[in-house]
Amino acid sequence: MAGGGGKEAALPGWWRQMVSSQRREAGRILAELMETRGIMPLLMKARNGQSWSAVEKAQLLAHLRRMAHLSPYLIALLLPGSVLLLPIYAWWLDRRRLRRGD
Incomplete structure (x- = not known):
């Protein structure tokens, strides 16, 4: 794995x-x-006739x-051709982060 860092250093900065x-x-x-792994037992509780x-x-x-906060990410992954849009989507998200100053 030590050689992987050299390969990354050879890539352009934008990449x-x-x-x-x-x-x-x-x-x-x-x-x-x-974090949402615990939702299924909660949902099944109502289905099994118990109350919350x-x-x-x-x-x-x-x-x-x-x-709900993840839905834009998941929608982008489900659209046809979304694999081709992922680099553009990542760039757009990074621009928002830079604008906020994170």
Whole structure:
């Protein structure tokens, strides 16, 4: 793996920035999806005839809000030809981040 760093250094700066943006956003999406893993037991509870407590309703709402924030990412991945649009999408997301100053 030590040789991989030399290959990245040989790439143009704009390409390294695009790849790092894609990796960062992929990591963020994966982290958000991992946080929503507990939604299925909550959803199945109502299906099995049990009722949700106030705490469970709050958890369910938090999961749904988290998933709503991911919907632009997921929609972009489901569109036909979206693989070709991913570099453009990553560039656009990076521009928004730079504008905010993160």
